[in-house]
Amino acid sequence: MTRRSPLSALAALAVFAFLYAPLAVIIVYSFNAARYGVAWQGFTVDWYLRLLDNDPAIAAAINTIELACTSTFFSVLLGSVLGYGMSRYEFPFKRLFHHVLHVPVFIPDIVMAVALLLFFAVLRKWLAGFELGMTTMVLAHITFQIPFVAIVVRARMADCDPQLEEAAADLGAGPWLTFRHVTFPLMVPGIVAGGLLAFTLSLDDFVVSFFTSGPGSTTLPILIYSSVKRGLTPDINALASLIVLVSALTVVTVAWLRGRTEVKN
Amino acid sequence: MAEPTASAGQTAFKRRRRIRRTVHFGEPLPPGAHTFRAAWLCGPALAWVTVFLLVPLLFVIALSFAQRGDDGEVVWRFTWENYSRLAGNGALGFDAVQPLILGRSLGVGLATATLCLLAGLPVAFFIAGLPRRWKTVAVTLVVIPFWTNLLVRTYAWQILLAPEGWLAQTLATAGWLPPGTALYPGWPAVMLAMVCDYLPFMVLPLYASVEKVDWSLTEAAEDLGASPLRAFWHAVLPQIRPGMIAGGILVFLPATGQFVIPDLLGGAKVALLGNAVQQQFGASRDWPFGSAIAVAALVVMLFSLWLHTRVTKGRREVALP
Numbered sequence: 039m040t041r042r043s044p045l046s047a048l049a050a051l052a053v054f055a056f057l058y059a060p061l062a063v064i065i066v067y068s069f070n071a072a073r074y075g076v077a078w079q080g081f082t083v084d085w086y087l088r089l090l091d092n093d094p095a096i097a098a099a100i101n102t103i104e105l106a107c108t109s110t111f112f113s114v115l116l117g118s119v120l121g122y123g124m125s126r127y128e129f130p131f132k133r134l135f136h137h138v139l140h141v142p143v144f145i146p147d148i149v150m151a152v153a154l155l156l157f158f159a160v161l162r163k164w165l166a167g168f169e170l171g172m173t174t175m176v177l178a179h180i181t182f183q184i185p186f187v188a189i190v191v192r193a194r195m196a197d198c199d200p201q202l203e204e205a206a207a208d209l210g211a212g213p214w215l216t217f218r219h220v221t222f223p224l225m226v227p228g229i230v231a232g233g234l235l236a237f238t239l240s241l242d243d244f245v246v247s248f249f250t251s252g253p254g255s256t257t258l259p260i261l262i263y264s265s266v267k268r269g270l271t272p273d274i275n276a277l278a279s280l281i282v283l284v285s286a287l288t289v290v291t292v293a294w295l296r297g298r299t300e301v302k303n
Numbered sequence: 304m305a306e307p308t309a310s311a312g313q314t315a316f317k318r319r320r321r322i323r324r325t326v327h328f329g330e331p332l333p334p335g336a337h338t339f340r341a342a343w344l345c346g347p348a349l350a351w352v353t354v355f356l357l358v359p360l361l362f363v364i365a366l367s368f369a370q371r372g373d374d375g376e377v378v379w380r381f382t383w384e385n386y387s388r389l390a391g392n393g394a395l396g397f398d399a400v401q402p403l404i405l406g407r408s409l410g411v412g413l414a415t416a417t418l419c420l421l422a423g424l425p426v427a428f429f430i431a432g433l434p435r436r437w438k439t440v441a442v443t444l445v446v447i448p449f450w451t452n453l454l455v456r457t458y459a460w461q462i463l464l465a466p467e468g469w470l471a472q473t474l475a476t477a478g479w480l481p482p483g484t485a486l487y488p489g490w491p492a493v494m495l496a497m498v499c500d501y502l503p504f505m506v507l508p509l510y511a512s513v514e515k516v517d518w519s520l521t522e523a524a525e526d527l528g529a530s531p532l533r534a535f536w537h538a539v540l541p542q543i544r545p546g547m548i549a550g551g552i553l554v555f556l557p558a559t560g561q562f563v564i565p566d567l568l569g570g571a572k573v574a575l576l577g578n579a580v581q582q583q584f585g586a587s588r589d590w591p592f593g594s595a596i597a598v599a600a601l602v603v604m605l606f607s608l609w610l611h612t613r614v615t616k617g618r619r620e621v622a623l624p
Contacts, residue, residue, distance in 0.1 A: 053502070057499060058504075059499070060459030120345050138352060148577040154362050245577075262458070285451040293573070
């Protein structure tokens with residue numbers, strides 16, 4: 039039994055309104071005809087149409103997706119193997135590594151960003167032709183993605199009984215067959231969830247990207263930041279509204295898929 | 304009626320303990336082979352994190368003991384000067400700017416966590432009281448802002464708080480504000496955006512705790528004559544403590560190190576640790592001093608995590624995003 043009081047329901051609804059106020063205002067103002075300022079001057083879809091001709095925005099969108107795809111691919115590869123290893127094996131200094139893995143999760147973005155900036159600056163002195171750009175951003179993103187993937191996969195494997203794998207081995211399956219038909223299918227939900235988390239983290243990241251990017255590797259968050267710094271423009275509202283829309287659709291799709299698999303099981 | 308989740312959680316815990324002791328694939332692996340396999344599986348990723356995070360952090364720590372040259376270059380001569388500046392020793396005697404930034408960051412982190420808790424409690428109880436179908440919808444509604452770019456949600460407050468925005472207009476009409484005043488940059492704007500941005504981090508673990516609350520305890524307390532408030536305080540609050548602590552740390556840590564929110568909404572007077580680091584690595588070109596501030600931020604993080612493990616007695620209840 040849970041309690042419901044009209045007062046707490048009212049407070050909850052107020053908090054929801056507060057949570058959605060920024061998202062709502064961006065979407066509303068992306069249809070505002072005013073060129074400058076926030077006074078309402080009529081409805082228009084012009085800003086969305088202009089995005090199609092906005093080459094820097096399109097280039098930034100392509101960079102963002104390219105960066106997220108590349109870094110997620112490598113972090114899922116490294117992270118899921120790590121998550122599996124940590125759930126099934128004991129090794130020296132495991133507790134220490136467990137803590138090390140949580141450093142990128144809780145470290146302030148800005149500290150990680152300047153640490154990488156410094157590290158890449160040192161590398162640049164030693165390696166000729168090593169410049170800040172897409173490569174350094176991919177390296178940086180993989181670094182903060184790995185722990186999230188590993189933690190999710192590890193949690194998934196901790197919920198799976200290792201006796202299933204032992205049973206396969208007892209029935210004569212070799213290591214490869216066991217992996218192919220038992221272990222891997224068990225891991226898949228963890229890999230998908232971890233990969234999705236890693237992908238979103240990369241898409242949303244601003245601070246680490248800002249410090250490790252070079253000329254020509256501007257991503258959407260960096261583009262939005264520099265536009266906001268220069269002064270609000272309505273086309274940025276249109277761009278931000280699209281980002282809000284994509285995020286919302288992704289969350290709803292994931293929730294819906296999860297609901298469906300739960301019903302099936 | 305008591306929910307069966309508590310006992311289910313216990314069996315899951317026991318099962319996890321058993322897995323730890325299980326011998327892999329039924330074959331009794333000698334300890335050496337065990338470590339060998341673990342090294343192949345865990346080695347690459349752990350090496351990656353070591354090279355690209357731990358080594359750079361060691362660089363930062365080393366740099367924090369170096370000096371700044373006249374043109375902003377790094378001079379590798381050992382000095383404590385950066386830390387003494389951080390503690391308030393300026394060129395002309397005591398200078399409160401740096402200690403203030405540290406204190407302000409901690410204050411903002413604590414205030415954000417407290418406000419998020421106050422705003423999050425009614426939401427968590429509200430969602431837990433909804434019928435099953437609507438619960439999923441409500442949780443999804445909390446998750447959507449959580450997944451939406453923080454930069455976007457932050458700059459939206461510039462529109463909301465602009466002098467021509469309806470909030471400033473309403474306040475001006477009511478006579479509480481001179482017309483044409485912007486509500487940012489400043490403290491209120493920073494705190495509003497902080498609470499709004501980090502609220503989902505609080506609501507999600509809080510809701511997970513409220514879901515597990517055994518309400519028969521409240522009934523028992525009320526049957527024994529406790530007022531609703533007393534019953535809530537003694538019978539409900541201890542049960543949702545894990546969620547409160549988890550939410551608290553998930554809000555406090557990122558809020559303390561925030562850089563974007565004070566940058567866009569705060570102005571110079573609301574500079575936090577993150578802004579100070581950015582300033583030194585950017586415009587001021589004093590990397591050694593910037594490193595010292597970064598080390599301070601790192602120490603704050605490690606200390607809060609250590610405190611968190613002490614409070615939860617090692618049982619990690621932090622629900623990761």
